[in-house]
Amino acid sequence: MAVIARLKGSLIDEMIQHAREEAPNECCGLLASKDGDIIAIHRAKNAEASPYRFSIDAKEQLRIQDEMDEAGTDWAGFYHSHTGSPAVPSPTDIRQMSTFFGPPYVHFVIGIKDPENPEVRVWYIEDGDKIEHEYETID
Numbered sequence: 050m051a052v053i054a055r056l057k058g059s060l061i062d063e064m065i066q067h068a069r070e071e072a073p074n075e076c077c078g079l080l081a082s083k084d085g086d087i088i089a090i091h092r093a094k095n096a097e098a099s100p101y102r103f104s105i106d107a108k109e110q111l112r113i114q115d116e117m118d119e120a121g122t123d124w125a126g127f128y129h130s131h132t133g134s135p136a137v138p139s140p141t142d143i144r145q146m147s148t149f150f151g152p153p154y155v156h157f158v159i160g161i162k163d164p165e166n167p168e169v170r171v172w173y174i175e176d177g178d179k180i181e182h183e184y185e186t187i188d
C-alpha cells in the first residue's frame with residue numbers, strides 16, 4: 050500500500066455526512082485537488098437512486114468539472130458510499146467505473162453499514178482488480 054491521496058481532514062467528515070444524508074441510497078461525488086492535495090468535494094446526484102449502485106449523469110459530471118476549472122482545481126477522483134456492505138468496490142463498481150477508478154484517479158468508498166463506525170477506504174482499480182491504498186490527512 051502506498052499513500053495515493055492527501056486530503057483535508059474535514060473532507061472525510063463531509064463525505065460521511067453526505068453518505069448519512071443519502072442513506073439508505075448510495076451517495077457519490079467528485080474530488081478536487083490543488084497542487085496534488087485534495088481540497089474540496091463536489092456532491093453529485095446518484096442517477097440510480099439505489100442502495101446498491103451509483104452512477105453520475107455525464108452532463109452533471111461535465112458541469113462539476115467546469116466548476117473545478119473555474120475554481121482552479123483539478124479532478125482527482127471520486128467517492129461513493131456503501132450503506133449495507135463494507136467499503137470495498139463491488140464487482141459492479143469495477144465493471145462500470147474501471148477507467149475512472151484507475152490511476153491517476155483515486156476512489157474513496159465510505160462504508161456506513163455500522164452508522165456509529167464509518168469506514169473510509171481508498172482504492173485504485175487496475176486491470177479489473179481493486180487495490181487498496183492509503184490516504185493522509187492534512188490541515
Ligand SMILES: [Zn+2]
Nearest residue numbers: 129138139142
Ligand atoms: Zn460501490
